[in-house]
Amino acid sequence: MSDLTLDHWILMPIVLPALMAPAIVLAMRHDLVLQRVFSIAATFALLGIAIDLTFQAAGGPPQLYELGNWDAPFGIVMVLDRLSALMVLLTAILAVGVVLYATTSGWDKRGRHFHALFQFQLMGINGAFLTGDIFNLFVFFEVLLIASYGLMLHGGGAKRARAGLQYVAVNLMGSTLFLFAVGTLYGVTGTLNMADLAIQVSRVPASDQALLQIAGVLLLIVFAVKAALVPIQFWLPGAYANAPGPVAALFAIMTKVGAYAILRVYTLVFGGGAGDAAWLAADWLMPAAIVTLAVGMIGVLGASGMIRQVCFAVIGSMGTLMIAIALFTPEATVAALYYLIHSTFAAAALFLIADLVVARRGADGDRLRTAPRFPQSGLLAGFFFAGAIGMAGMPPLSGFLGKLLVLDAAMSSPSMALIWTVVLTTSLICIVGFARSGSTLFWKSAQVGLPQVGDTAAEEDASPVPPPAPSTMTMAEGLPFAAAGLMLAGMVALSAFAGPITDYLEGTAWQLYNPVAYIQAVLGPDAFTGQ
Amino acid sequence: MELLVASAVGAMTASGLYLVLRARTFPVIVGLAMLSYAVNVFLFATGRLAIDLPPVISDTAEAYTDPLPQALVLTAIVISFGMTAVIVVLALRAYLESGTDEIDTAAGECEAGQPNADTSHAAEGAEAGR
Numbered sequence: 001m002s003d004l005t006l007d008h009w010i011l012m013p014i015v016l017p018a019l020m021a022p023a024i025v026l027a028m029r030h031d032l033v034l035q036r037v038f039s040i041a042a043t044f045a046l047l048g049i050a051i052d053l054t055f056q057a058a059g060g061p062p063q064l065y066e067l068g069n070w071d072a073p074f075g076i077v078m079v080l081d082r083l084s085a086l087m088v089l090l091t092a093i094l095a096v097g098v099v100l101y102a103t104t105s106g107w108d109k110r111g112r113h114f115h116a117l118f119q120f121q122l123m124g125i126n127g128a129f130l131t132g133d134i135f136n137l138f139v140f141f142e143v144l145l146i147a148s149y150g151l152m153l154h155g156g157g158a159k160r161a162r163a164g165l166q167y168v169a170v171n172l173m174g175s176t177l178f179l180f181a182v183g184t185l186y187g188v189t190g191t192l193n194m195a196d197l198a199i200q201v202s203r204v205p206a207s208d209q210a211l212l213q214i215a216g217v218l219l220l221i222v223f224a225v226k227a228a229l230v231p232i233q234f235w236l237p238g239a240y241a242n243a244p245g246p247v248a249a250l251f252a253i254m255t256k257v258g259a260y261a262i263l264r265v266y267t268l269v270f271g272g273g274a275g276d277a278a279w280l281a282a283d284w285l286m287p288a289a290i291v292t293l294a295v296g297m298i299g300v301l302g303a304s305g306m307i308r309q310v311c312f313a314v315i316g317s318m319g320t321l322m323i324a325i326a327l328f329t330p331e332a333t334v335a336a337l338y339y340l341i342h343s344t345f346a347a348a349a350l351f352l353i354a355d356l357v358v359a360r361r362g363a364d365g366d367r368l369r370t371a372p373r374f375p376q377s378g379l380l381a382g383f384f385f386a387g388a389i390g391m392a393g394m395p396p397l398s399g400f401l402g403k404l405l406v407l408d409a410a411m412s413s414p415s416m417a418l419i420w421t422v423v424l425t426t427s428l429i430c431i432v433g434f435a436r437s438g439s440t441l442f443w444k445s446a447q448v449g450l451p452q453v454g455d456t457a458a459e460e461d462a463s464p465v466p467p468p469a470p471s472t473m474t475m476a477e478g479l480p481f482a483a484a485g486l487m488l489a490g491m492v493a494l495s496a497f498a499g500p501i502t503d504y505l506e507g508t509a510w511q512l513y514n515p516v517a518y519i520q521a522v523l524g525p526d527a528f529t530g531q
Numbered sequence: 532m533e534l535l536v537a538s539a540v541g542a543m544t545a546s547g548l549y550l551v552l553r554a555r556t557f558p559v560i561v562g563l564a565m566l567s568y569a570v571n572v573f574l575f576a577t578g579r580l581a582i583d584l585p586p587v588i589s590d591t592a593e594a595y596t597d598p599l600p601q602a603l604v605l606t607a608i609v610i611s612f613g614m615t616a617v618i619v620v621l622a623l624r625a626y627l628e629s630g631t632d633e634i635d636t637a638a639g640e641c642e643a644g645q646p647n648a649d650t651s652h653a654a655e656g657a658e659a660g661r
Contacts, residue, residue, distance in 0.1 A: 135603060142610050149617060158628035165556065165625045165634065168618050172563050173551065175614070179570040179607055186600070187577035 009056075010065040010080045012049045013088050013126035016042060021119035029113070036103045039115035043092070043099045046122065050085070050092040057085035058504055062511070062521040064132075072132070072522045073193035079132035081518060082508040083337075087129040087260050090341055091253050093490060094348055095122055101352050101483035102246040104476070105359070110155040110244070117154070121147035121250065128257050132522055134185070135192045137261065138178050141226075145171050148254065151247045152239060163242035170235040174225040181218035188212045195522035198268050198515060202275045209276050216270050216280045223265070226258030228318050229285075230292040237299070237311040241366075245355025248307070249487070252347035255318050256340055263325055263333070267512045285326035286415065290422050293319025297426035300433035305366040306357060309437055310350040313391050316426060317343035323423070324406045327413055333509040334502060335405035341501075342398040342494055346390040349487035353383045356480060357441065368437050370444045376477075381442035383484060388434035390491045393427050398494035403427065405502075536576050543569035556622040556632045563618065567611035574604045 008015075020042040028034040056063065062081035066072065099118060101107075108114035124144025131137050153164045186192055188208050189200040204212050221232070228236040236255070240248045266281040274280070296316025303309035321343060324336035358366045360374035386397065393399035403423060410419040494501065511517065519527050543565050550562025578597025586598035626632045 135606075139606065139610070142614075146613070146617070149621070153621070156628075158625070161621065161625040161628050165618070165621050168614075168621055169551075169559055169563065169634065172611075172614055172618065173566070175610070176563070176566045176570050179574060183570070183574045183577040183600075183603075186603075187579075192599075 008065070009049075010053070010063060010078050010130065013046060013053070013092075014078075014123055014130065016046055016049065017119040017123040017126070021116045021123065024116040024119065025113060029116075032109065035115040036108065039118060040099055040103065042119060043095045043122070046126075047089075047092040047096055050089040053080060054085040054089045056080070057082045058507065062518045064521050073191050073196035076136050077132040077193065077195075077522055078130045079195075079518065079522060080130060081521075082504065082511050083260070083264065084129045086337065086341075086504070086508060087256070088126050090256075090344055091122065091125050091129070094250065094253050094344060094487075097348060097352070097483050097486040097490075098246045098250045100486070101249070101355075101480050102244075104479035104483060105246070105355070107155070107244050107246050107355075111153075113150070114154055117147050117150040118250070121151060123147075125253060125257060129260060132194050133192055134194055134197065134265070135182055138175070138182060141178065141257075142175060144254070144257070145175070148247075148251065151250070152243045154244050154247060160242045163238045167235055167239035170225065170232075174222050177218055177225075178222040181215050181222060184211060184215035184218065188215065193522065194265070194268055195515075195519040195527070198271070198273060198519055199523075199527065201269055201277060202273050204275070204277075206276070213277050213280060216266075216277060217284065219265060220262065220281050220284060223258045223261045224288065227255050227262065227322065228258070228292075228315050229288045229322060230295050230319075231288075233292060233295065233315050233318075236315055237308050240311045240314065240351075241305070241307045245307075245351055245358070248310075248355075249348040249351040252314065252344050252351065255314060256321075256344055259318070259321055259325065259336075259340060262322075263336070263512065267328070267333075268515050268518065271515060272513070273515070279328055282326055282328050285322055289319050289322030289326050290418065291319075292316070292322060293422055293426050295319075297429045297433070300430050301436075303368070303433070303437075305368060306437055306441060307351070307354045307366045309368075309433065310347065310354055310391075313350065313430065313434075314343075314347045316430060317347065317391065319426075320403065320406060320423060323419055324409060327409055329409065329412070330506070330509040330513050332406070332409035333512060334505045335402065335409045337505045337508060338398075338405055338494075338498075338502060339402035342390070342402045342491060345487050345490035345494065346387060346397075346399060349383075349484055349491070350387040350391060352480070352484035352487060353380060353387055356380055356484065357384070368440050370440060370447075373445050376481075377442055377445070379481065381438070383481070383488065384438055384442065386488050386491075388431075388438060390488070392430040392434055394431065396495060397491045398498070399491070401495055401498055532580055532582075536572065536580060540569050540573045540576070543572070554633055556626065556634050559634055560615065560618055560622060564611075564615050567607070567615070571604050571607055571611070574600055574607055576600075577603075 020038060024035050024038060028038065057080055062079055065078040067076045067078065102114060121144055124140050124147055127140035128137055128144060131140055149164065149168055152167060153160055182192065185197070188204055188211050189197055191197055191200050201212065225232045240251055243251065262281060270277050270280040272278055293316050296312050296319050299312025300309050300316060303312055321336055321339050324332045324339060354366060357380055360376070361371055364371035390397040390399045393403040407420060407423060410416050413419065547562045547565030547569055550558045550565060553559060578600035581596040584594050584596040585592045586596050586601055622632065
């Protein structure tokens with residue numbers, strides 16, 4: 001590979017989908033087969049690039065890409081460190097599963113431009129992970145949000161349009177707040193480059209401290225909207241439950257964009273070197289995270305439908321993740337990142353499984369009540385069981401290890417007793433919630449329609465009796481299962497390779513809590529002496 | 532001048548917030564537009580207010596105003612304009628498909644339970660309108 005390609009390699013996760021999306025819209029809009037081929041090929045190529053970038057990031061200091069060759073802090077920069085490489089890789093793995101599922105299940109036929117919007121969404125997500133400039137982060141947030149509006153409405157329908165309206169309104173409010181926060185931050189520090197902010201924040205005079213901290217907390221609210229933290233979690237169940245199944249699975253990474261932004265900004269800019277504003281987020285984040293976990297898991301218990309149940313499980317898992325982030329120690333961050341990877345796979349797997357179930361139940365949809373048995377209910381029950389075990393955090397899947405790491409990291413915290421109580425109690429609530437829905441959907445429903453069943457309420461629903469489930473699947477039916485199985489396999493791999501992965505994460509946490517290398521990579525070796 | 536700009540931002544934000552909290556889509560959209568105006572003026576002021584100063588280098592200039600906020604405002608205007616267009620189209624579509632423009636009838640509730648009396652009533656109204 002030539003030096004020129006190497007120099008621009010960091011930009012590829014943004015450029016590839018950014019070129020692919022318009023190509024799909026302009027050249028292939030009448031041919032679904034071409035769209036599918038190119039979209040899948042581009043997603044696999046993205047996976048390859050992400051793997052390569054992760055190896056690069058693991059082997060050295062943070063790498064810098066200056067757009068237009070303008071030096072930081074004057075130009076916009078992209079930075080590849082271990083954290084951003086990890087997030088890009090996670091996005092690529094998730095994207096492969098989602099695009100395979102959307103293609104094989106026929107979701108991409110139900111409306112126009114699915115693949116183009118999907119590629120734009122990947123561009124926005126990857127850009128948000130790679131950028132080193134806070135206003136550029138805003139721009140990439142908007143790119144991924146605009147694509148997500150289109151994807152959420154894919155397939156149409158009144159309910160989806162109304163849920164989409166709420167989703168767009170909430171996110172527009174979030175964008176406005178983001179601009180207020182960025183404007184205040186610029187007014188106080190005179191820079192928008194994150195590495196430069198890290199230096200300037202420590203030099204803010206005492207008279208401007210109040211403004212600076214207001215900007216910091218406003219920014220935290222913006223990221224909390226994205227991460228669905230209490231008290232701004234209310235938009236998530238409506239939006240995700242009404243989105244198409246594969247889109248909801250892709251949205252599993254969207255809440256993590258908020259988590260990533262919190263981790264990045266509040267370790268780099270408002271981290272240990274920020275003077276009076278150091279560790280600004282910790283005091284606010286911890287209570288919000290604990291309540292989020294409780295609200296999410298109680299929602300799992302009370303949800304009326306299978307998809308909404310998964311939505312609340314996503315909120316709960318964000319709570320667990322945020323507890324680990326809010327501790328702001330290297331050990332806790334390792335736990336947070338491990339749990340972040342795990343909960344992305346778990347949520348995506350459950351959304352895809354729920355979509356498979358809903359597609360087979362017909363009029364009963366995702367409602368938690370007994371209904372006639374449907375084809376492949378045994379296999380789906382197994383998948384759901386595995387996904388629910390992962391989400392609830394029971395062994396042997398990675399959720400157990402993730403929660404164990406979080407609990408272990410909380411040992412040294414002053415609020416250890418509270419964290420342990422809430423995490424363990426909500427795990428139990430989550431298990432009960434998923435056990436209830438699993439037994440209703442698969443176990444009790446398996447009896448419905450068989451002649452010896454005497455349950456009158458169920459028999460009303462049971463007519464006419466469907467044909468017995470075929471024991472073998474065709475190839476076309478099997479492929480969506482393979483895509484959902486890929487997400488479950490992700491959890492299995494995460495527990496099987498927990499050792500090497502936590503090694504990588506320890507290096508990531510070390511980089512986050514020693515930001516000197518990051519700042520020097522962006523601003524040059526004499527960043528701290530200059531100005 | 533600072534007082535004028537600050538009170539304009541404050542007034543627009545306050546009225547925008549009030550409108551966003553209304554129950555129908557039209558005031559909400561107008562409120563979001565008001566908020567985006569407020570934030571644009573606010574961003575413009577973050578480089579400090581200055582009169583008769585050029586933002587780009589010139590030989591005759593004695594001092595400069597900060598050019599960066601002007602670039603930020605341009606970006607923010609383009610994005611908020613596009614977003615407002617999206618939400619207007621979306622609100623129209625939601626209204627035409629569901630027959631009501633109330634923003635917070637929880638979509639999940641209609642889905643989970645019995646058909647919502649409120650929605651069916653509103654749908655009748657929409658049909659009568661046609």
